[in-house]
Amino acid sequence: MRDRRTALQDVLVELIGEGEDIICVSVDSASRFKKVKDRYPERVVECGICEQAGMGVCAGLALAGFIPVISGYATFLTMRAFEQIRTDICRWLLNVKICGTDTGFSAQYAGFTHQALEDIAILSVLDGIVISEPCDYEDALLLGRYLLGNFQGPVYLRFGARGGEDEFLKEHQEVALGQFEPLTRQEFQEADVTIVALGQLVGLGMEAAAELEKRGYRTFVFNARFVKPLNPEMVARIARGSRLVVTLEEHSRVGGLGDNLLRAFQEIRNIPPLLKLGAPSNFGFSGERGFLLRKCGLEASLVVERIAKEMENLERHEGFFKGGLLSRE
Incomplete structure (x- = not known):
């Protein structure tokens, strides 16, 4: 299946294979790191249903020189853990990558509690954080490699609906920060x-x-x-x-x-x-x-x-x- 969330896993496996010191932090969201766990089980840390603790772990890993990548429901990552994102991560421009899934109406019947319609607004007030969203699988590969592997600093990547998607371009342009x-x-x-x-x-x-x-x-x-x-x-x-x-x-x-x-x-x-x-x-x-x-x-x-x-x-x-x-x- 070639969707944006699959692309995230593919990029993580590639980057770890190339020697990047990536640690994946799960907040009861290990399915989002399945390919990583299958290949590199030591690179996945489970924090349970506790987004605040997960962000704290990410901050500590970043200070120790690792590249922490945390993934989970966008609503809970941004709303529950805003204090930790603000105070522990963005204040110090730590190299933490936050991957919010099920954005917009992707959660469908789960309803208002799971619909991520405010996540960009919440994080936009923070200086130094990059906010990005890919449109398809290939775009997610390019953005993922750039923001997870090359860019130094806090990042929020949005990932929407699961399942098959249109490929809007056979070849996307290379990523340049802040460019449409x-x-x-x-x-x-x-x-x-x-x-x-x-x-x-x-x-x-x-x-x-x-x-x-x-x-x-x-x-x-x-x-x-x-x-x-x-x-x-x-x-x-x-x-x-x-x-x-x-x-x-x-x-x-x-x-x-x-x-x-x-x-x-x-x-x-x-x-x-x-x-x-x-x-x-x-x-x-x-x-x-x-x-x-x-x-x-x-x-x-x-x-x-x-x-x-x-x-x-x-x-x-x-x-x-x-x-x-x-x-x-």
Whole structure:
């Protein structure tokens, strides 16, 4: 099975085989390290259902020169162990890799308690941490090798739904810190609509873009890859070259990719119209993932209509919006 979570295990096995001093820390989540445990059982430490203790173990391992990789439900890693991530890890920029699984609506019928819709918002306030999410297996391999093997410092990697996935590109571009990956063409070109999609919503972004092109809108799609940090030069190019920027994320509209990109626009003092599409705050439904996405308007036909309506409004009031702040949800 070629999904993002499998890619994480494949990368870990490769890096350990190449001599990296990686220790996998399980918080009753050993299945996420099965391939590592089969090959290198001494490299997996079990902490039980105690995310706070797991983060403390990671901090100690990092101080001893190891590369700790902790994986578990994103909700519990980020909410229960926030104090330890903040105080023990990020304060000292320790080389700890946090891999949150079952993000967004991936937990489905497990419901509100297990739906990770606030994890990015929680960690975005911390200086020094890198927040990233791959869109498919190959992308996860590249991001995993870069962030687990090359990058020094705290990392939060999001992994969504299990199972078979679309491969959006046969060959992904190499990873550069803070850079979105262009999907429609090799590099960014001016567009009526620039869609920045995160992780498992990249396919939705591609589908919506194809329909918008049929309606006459020049559309460009990015695989976000990174939520934090964001490269200022890339952000400036997007701001200058887009009539409307749309973010797609399986996360709350508050504090996620959209808000981080808006902050980046503010820092360069160039803010294009921005439409943030994601989950409403305090979303409390259970059910099949597709059903939950539809309830949030995250289905291709609904996304297309929302963007088309925004473009019509923009065309009617282009003069009003020019140089102004427009951030909609």
